[in-house]
Amino acid sequence: MSLLVVGSLALDTVKTPFGEVEDALGGAAVYFAAAASYFSLVNLVGVVGDDFDDGLLQFLKQRNTDLRGVEKRNGKTFRWGGVYHSDLNSRDTTFTHLNVFESFQPKIPDEYRDSEYLFLANIGPELQLDVFNQIDKPKLVALDTMNYWIDGSLNALQEVLAKVDVLIINDSEAKQLAGESNLVTGARKIHQMGPKVLIIKKGEHGALMVFEDMSFFHAPAYPLEVINDPTGAGDTFAGGFMGYLASSGSISNDSFKRALIYGSTMASFCVEQFSVQRLVDLSETEIRDRFNAFWSMTQFERA
Amino acid sequence: MSLLVVGSLALDTVKTPFGEVEDALGGAAVYFAAAASYFSLVNLVGVVGDDFDDGLLQFLKQRNTDLRGVEKRNGKTFRWGGVYHSDLNSRDTTFTHLNVFESFQPKIPDEYRDSEYLFLANIGPELQLDVFNQIDKPKLVALDTMNYWIDGSLNALQEVLAKVDVLIINDSEAKQLAGESNLVTGARKIHQMGPKVLIIKKGEHGALMVFEDMSFFHAPAYPLEVINDPTGAGDTFAGGFMGYLASSGSISNDSFKRALIYGSTMASFCVEQFSVQRLVDLSETEIRDRFNAFWSMTQFERA
Numbered sequence: 001m002s003l004l005v006v007g008s009l010a011l012d013t014v015k016t017p018f019g020e021v022e023d024a025l026g027g028a029a030v031y032f033a034a035a036a037s038y039f040s041l042v043n044l045v046g047v048v049g050d051d052f053d054d055g056l057l058q059f060l061k062q063r064n065t066d067l068r069g070v071e072k073r074n075g076k077t078f079r080w081g082g083v084y085h086s087d088l089n090s091r092d093t094t095f096t097h098l099n100v101f102e103s104f105q106p107k108i109p110d111e112y113r114d115s116e117y118l119f120l121a122n123i124g125p126e127l128q129l130d131v132f133n134q135i136d137k138p139k140l141v142a143l144d145t146m147n148y149w150i151d152g153s154l155n156a157l158q159e160v161l162a163k164v165d166v167l168i169i170n171d172s173e174a175k176q177l178a179g180e181s182n183l184v185t186g187a188r189k190i191h192q193m194g195p196k197v198l199i200i201k202k203g204e205h206g207a208l209m210v211f212e213d214m215s216f217f218h219a220p221a222y223p224l225e226v227i228n229d230p231t232g233a234g235d236t237f238a239g240g241f242m243g244y245l246a247s248s249g250s251i252s253n254d255s256f257k258r259a260l261i262y263g264s265t266m267a268s269f270c271v272e273q274f275s276v277q278r279l280v281d282l283s284e285t286e287i288r289d290r291f292n293a294f295w296s297m298t299q300f301e302r303a
Numbered sequence: 304m305s306l307l308v309v310g311s312l313a314l315d316t317v318k319t320p321f322g323e324v325e326d327a328l329g330g331a332a333v334y335f336a337a338a339a340s341y342f343s344l345v346n347l348v349g350v351v352g353d354d355f356d357d358g359l360l361q362f363l364k365q366r367n368t369d370l371r372g373v374e375k376r377n378g379k380t381f382r383w384g385g386v387y388h389s390d391l392n393s394r395d396t397t398f399t400h401l402n403v404f405e406s407f408q409p410k411i412p413d414e415y416r417d418s419e420y421l422f423l424a425n426i427g428p429e430l431q432l433d434v435f436n437q438i439d440k441p442k443l444v445a446l447d448t449m450n451y452w453i454d455g456s457l458n459a460l461q462e463v464l465a466k467v468d469v470l471i472i473n474d475s476e477a478k479q480l481a482g483e484s485n486l487v488t489g490a491r492k493i494h495q496m497g498p499k500v501l502i503i504k505k506g507e508h509g510a511l512m513v514f515e516d517m518s519f520f521h522a523p524a525y526p527l528e529v530i531n532d533p534t535g536a537g538d539t540f541a542g543g544f545m546g547y548l549a550s551s552g553s554i555s556n557d558s559f560k561r562a563l564i565y566g567s568t569m570a571s572f573c574v575e576q577f578s579v580q581r582l583v584d585l586s587e588t589e590i591r592d593r594f595n596a597f598w599s600m601t602q603f604e605r606a
Contacts, residue, residue, distance in 0.1 A: 087484060181390060184528040205508040208526065216600040218523040223511065225487040257603045291606045297519040298601045300560045303594045 001139070002114070003246040005032045006045040006106050006131045007121025007235075009052070009070065013081040013095075014274065016088065018228045024275035025056045027078065028121035028144070031232035034279040035239030035266035036119075037063040038287060040246035043112040045069035045131075049077035049100045059280045069109050075100040088230050089203065108134040117246040119238060120164070122146050125156040132163055140251055142166035142242055143195075144234070150176050158193055165251075167195040168238050174200050188214065197256060199241070201234050209260050211253060219260045222268035222294065229274040233267045236279065240266030265290045304442070305417070306549040308335045309348040309409050309434045310424025310538075312355070312373065316384040316398075317577065319391065321531045327578035328359045330381065331424035331447070334535035337582040338542030338569035339422075340366040341590060343549035346415040348372035348434075352380035352403045362583045372412050378403040391533050392506065411437040420549040422541060423467070425449050428459035435466055443554055445469035445545055446498075447537070453479050461496060468554075470498035471541050477503050491517065500559060502544070504537050512563050514556060522563045525571035525597065532577040536570045539582065543569030568593045 012026035029046045036042050042065045050072060057067055078101035081094035106127055116139040120128040128143060141164045149157050150173060157177075161167065167190060171183065177193075178186030187198050187210040196212040206220040241263035248255045268290060272278045315329035332349045339345050345368045353375060360370055381404035384397035409430055419442040423431040431446060444467045452460050453476060460480075464470065470493060474486065480496075481489030490501050490513040499515040509523040544566030551558045571593060575581045 182528060182530075184526045202508065205505065206521075206523070208523075210526075216526050217603075218509075218600050220509070220511075220521040220523070223487045223513075223519050225485060227485075254604070258606075261603055288606045295603070295605045297521050298603075300520075300564055300598070300601075301557070302598045303591045 001040060001116045001246045001249055002043060002112075003036055003040045003117040003119070003242055004043040004045065004108070004112050004115035004135070005029050005036065005119045005121060005239075005242075006108075006128075007032065007119075007123055008078055008101055009046040009048050010078040010080050010101075011052075012231060012275065013079070014084070014229055014231050015082070016084040016229050016274075017086050019274060021229075021274045023079070026080065026232060026275060028232075028235040030057075030060075031235035031270065031276060031279075032119060032121060032239035032242075033060055033065050034276045035236045035263075035270070036243030036246070037065045038266070038282065039240070039243030039262070040117075042066065042243070043069060043109075043115055045106050045108060045112065047071045047073055047100050047104045049073060049075045052077045059276075066112070069107075069112060071107070073100045082231065084230065088227055106131050106134075116140070117242055118142070119242050120144065120160070121235060121238075125149055125153050125160045129156065129160045129163075132160060140165050140245065142168055142238065144168050144238060145173065147173055147176055162194040164195055166197045166199065168199045168201065168234075168241070170201045170203070170234065174198070183208070184210075184214075199260065201237060203230070203233075207237065207260060207264060209256060211256075217257045217260060219264040219294065220297065221264065222290065224268060224272065227271045230271050231274075232276070233270050236270035237263040237267040240264070261291055261294050264294060304343060304419045304549045304552055305346060305415075306339055306343045306420040306422070306545055307346040307348065307411070307415050307418035307438070308332050308339065308422045308424060308542075308545075309411075309431075310335065310422075310426055311381055311404055312349040312351050313381040313383050313404075314355075315534060315578065316382070317387070317532055317534050318385070319387040319532050319577075320389050322577060324532075324577045326382070329383065329535060329578060331535075331538040333360075333363075333579060334538035334573065334582075335422060335424060335542035335545070336363055336368050337579045338539045338566075338573070339546030339549070340368045341569070341585065342543070342546030342565070343420075344369065345546070346372060346412075346418055348409050348411060348415065350374045350376055350403050350407045352376060352378045355380045362579075369415070372410075372415060374410070376403045385534065387533065391530055409434050409437075419443070420545055421445070422545050423447065423463070424538060424541075425452075428452055428456050428463045432459065432463045432466075435463060443468050443548065445471055445541065447471050447541060448476065450476055450479055465497040467498055469500045469502065471502045471504065471537075471544070473504045473506070473537065477501070486511070487513075487517075502563065504540060506533075506536075510540065510563060510567060512559065514559075520556075520560045520563060522567040522597065523600065524567065525593065527571060527575065530574045533574050534577075535579070536573050539573035540566040540570040543567070564594060564597050567597060
């Protein structure tokens, strides 16, 4: 099944206690595709500047990611800089140069319009809505957003939320969107906004999925001894999640559960190295072994 | 199998955003016994003042908890006061009056000396060592401690750690004890201090168990819509954990895994009400249903 992602491509300058990179490949759509392309064909829509080295995306092309939707425009590529604190749980943004991304108007190539799975990465909700309207009749739509849009574009965000099936956000964003400090009450309110499935990302504490009937599924984060760079973990998670769903062809609760673990699996690889380095050439065995390590650390006998 | 707990009995004055109680039953050994007594006979050793109303422990007696080890001394009972912040994740201690607990010298009644399971709740490591030496030959010993002892009595703590099987502490204490910000590296170091099984409590994020071979098992916290008072959740967790182990008679990894879920189950009840209120008369069905709710929210098919 075909999976379309619309979002940012970026060059990141990141410093963590364990090293630093300058103008390294990043961006939500890139991390998403890097993970999803292990499972499914991916159609990518985004924009880069004329300073962008196409070779950076070669590894995606080799995994059959369709890059015809990546527009190259005059100007510079979106650049972001961040410095992580010693515990890696918080960071300061040192700069955000939107450049060509500032006027990004996603145009979905005709060949992508029948994509059955759609991931609207974190861009303005008006643009997300516009993308949604350019797609024929997707089987499943998931969306990410952030505090900036919850604060400043709530009406537009609610309009697009009413149309999507899955919302993937972090715990503080979920509380902010619902106006609730209790996550369960918050989840109930968010379901009423539209999404049938809510996925709350909790960083090093894993992810909680809340179904429409308010039943839960939880994925821990994999305990890692080496974490170099958390950048992109959330989008990588979404990529593993949607990639697996698209490959399975099923949107049953059981598929969602395994998808949540595949998302967690891919995110656990992402943070081991800077940028997308660890996601460039994983083997099927590595992915399966890590998935099964999640299985081993969560399974027990019913009472 | 018999299970012995040594620790505090207290009267707590607690305020949370959802209410307050004054001089309500509390203390590590009380919460522990309140949970463990659903699974196993519990022998309790602690001290109260002559102001203590024995009726407060009636519910434990009814569940066959042996209270002969609870010494009543001239003076006042240990009192603690705390105020929780709005997110319930942090609190300020308003007062700590150790009273008769200050000179607590645990005397293990002869009838308790053949206890096979032992939980050393959070008291000074010298006292924990002294208790350990008063027991014949326990099958399994678990210990709790806190930053105060890691800071001030590290040598004594390391002496007792070398003798115990299971260490149950929270994540910040684990990092402090190991002198490591990475929990996996920290767990490795703590194993070298003695405990074959390390359980890291993460509050609202559940608990991570690390076996001697560095394999992991994770229990989420149950997502609750009503949380009135987190006081005692950690000791209640330990009570469910040790109580189940004592009742199962097995110390296999599979038993430890189910024990971790029973600990999480009991802790999830504890926080629903103030003091030990929710732990007074749970039914077997309530406990089994909550345990199985943990099962439903974690089980998926292997790859």
